[in-house]
Amino acid sequence: MGQKTRAIIIAVLLGFGGAASSAEVGPAARNPVMVEQEISLAKSAGIYAVLDLGLKSLELKTRGMTLKRWEVVRSRSWGRAVEPRVYKILKRSTLFPPKRTNITPTPGEEPKDVELGVLELSKMPTHFSINFEEGVRLKVRPKTKNVFKWLRNVGAAIVWYGFLPYKTVWRSVSKKPFTEIEIVAKSEQDARAIYWSFYENLNAVIGK
Amino acid sequence: MAAGLWLAGLGIEAFRPRSEGAKGRSKDAVQKPEALEARLKRMAPKGIFIVIDTGENRLRVMSDGKVEREVVVSCGSGDILDEPGGRRRWQFDTPRGEFEVTSKLVNPTWIKPDWAFIEEGEKPPKDFNSRVDNDSLGDYALGFGDGFFIHGTLYTRLLGRNVTHGCVRVGDKDLEEVFRRVPMGARIFIF
Numbered sequence: 001m002g003q004k005t006r007a008i009i010i011a012v013l014l015g016f017g018g019a020a021s022s023a024e025v026g027p028a029a030r031n032p033v034m035v036e037q038e039i040s041l042a043k044s045a046g047i048y049a050v051l052d053l054g055l056k057s058l059e060l061k062t063r064g065m066t067l068k069r070w071e072v073v074r075s076r077s078w079g080r081a082v083e084p085r086v087y088k089i090l091k092r093s094t095l096f097p098p099k100r101t102n103i104t105p106t107p108g109e110e111p112k113d114v115e116l117g118v119l120e121l122s123k124m125p126t127h128f129s130i131n132f133e134e135g136v137r138l139k140v141r142p143k144t145k146n147v148f149k150w151l152r153n154v155g156a157a158i159v160w161y162g163f164l165p166y167k168t169v170w171r172s173v174s175k176k177p178f179t180e181i182e183i184v185a186k187s188e189q190d191a192r193a194i195y196w197s198f199y200e201n202l203n204a205v206i207g208k
Numbered sequence: 209m210a211a212g213l214w215l216a217g218l219g220i221e222a223f224r225p226r227s228e229g230a231k232g233r234s235k236d237a238v239q240k241p242e243a244l245e246a247r248l249k250r251m252a253p254k255g256i257f258i259v260i261d262t263g264e265n266r267l268r269v270m271s272d273g274k275v276e277r278e279v280v281v282s283c284g285s286g287d288i289l290d291e292p293g294g295r296r297r298w299q300f301d302t303p304r305g306e307f308e309v310t311s312k313l314v315n316p317t318w319i320k321p322d323w324a325f326i327e328e329g330e331k332p333p334k335d336f337n338s339r340v341d342n343d344s345l346g347d348y349a350l351g352f353g354d355g356f357f358i359h360g361t362l363y364t365r366l367l368g369r370n371v372t373h374g375c376v377r378v379g380d381k382d383l384e385e386v387f388r389r390v391p392m393g394a395r396i397f398i399f
Contacts, residue, residue: 021363031247036249039244039247042251043251044215045305060399062253063251063253064249065253065273067399068261068399078330080266081225100288100299101285101287101288102288102289102290103288104343105327105329118286118369119285119287120311120369121263124376148223158234164217165220166213166217168217168218168220195262197263
């Protein structure tokens with residue numbers, strides 16, 4: 001196969017790959033299947049999440065009422081199309097997870113200076129993954145104007161297009177389908193709040 | 209070889225079906241979207257209830273879904289305390305989920321638990337009276353969950369920070385308003 005032919009094939013496949021993996025999400029009416037799934041969660045006590053890729057929103061809710069909402073600036077997905085249903089959060093992961101402080105008992109001490117370390121929103125990561133059941137993984141990163149963080153986002157794109165094709169082949173061979181969804185939060189503050197609010201065993205309705 | 213695998217992965221992805229139908233949809237799925245949304249809306253909490261945002265350290269008194277009042281609070285620090293000797297461990301988080309107001313107290317008394325002594329390097333006393341603290345909880349307290357309270361604080365400068373042992377601390381004036389407005393049995397949603 002000549003070099004020119006090879007280049008054309010790569011360009012065509014990249015074109016398809018780009019279109020497939022950068023799923024366009026625009027405003028849409030709420031998917032009734034998602035509403036139905038949400039009703040199943042809203043019936044019982046507790047807090048749950050709704051990630052609506054069609055409406056570009058991520059919400060924390062209880063009994064049908066929104067507690068907090070974050071805008072999804074853009075999203076893309078790779079792998080098996082996510083079936084709109086309830087998924088439980090199994091684990092959060094990030095490069096540098098926030099650490100709890102171990103209190104060292106000290107006789108007669110005044111309340112410790114908060115700067116020494118409490119677990120607060122400002123210490124939450126801005127780039128992280130949330131692993132759900134059924135091989136669904138949600139990656140979150142913020143929109144940013146910070147040069148270094150922008151470079152990190154470029155790195156994320158390289159990983160997306162560079163690594164996921166290999167994962168696709170491996171998972172196809174091992175018959176373990178997966179879904180990767182990446183969302184861009186409006187700001188670093190929003191990304192941190194999402195990490196704070198989404199904890200293990202929380203149920204979420206994900207779909208479009 | 210690596211390039212071939214990469215291209216194969218791209219190819220698989222490019223030609224993957226994009227359908228997203230739910231398998232085994234229930235008959236409810238054929239209901240009109242408006243009917244489903246209306247059903248969801250009817251489930252929303254009614255009357256007076258509290259919403260606590262532990263990340264932003266804000267407490268909102270809600271009435272039929274609208275914010276009546278928003279106040280700055282302090283929520284759990286997330287710190288860990290291990291008992292010397294390693295028998296017990298405490299993790300100071302404000303619990304998340306749905307609760308209800310189970311008690312309303314005026315001039316509440318704090319019966320200090322063991323961790324309050326261990327944290328200061330002291331041995332928990334056997335004498336009950338040594339545990340009684342009439343000052344730390346402020347003028348009012350609303351109980352919820354397993355021994356947690358929304359109560360006052362001596363450390364008003366720390367409101368807005370995650371510094372507590374799990375309870376929710378409120379400034380005096382705001383606490384009085386919340387106490388008077390929120391009835392026994394009111395729902396509390398914490399996230």
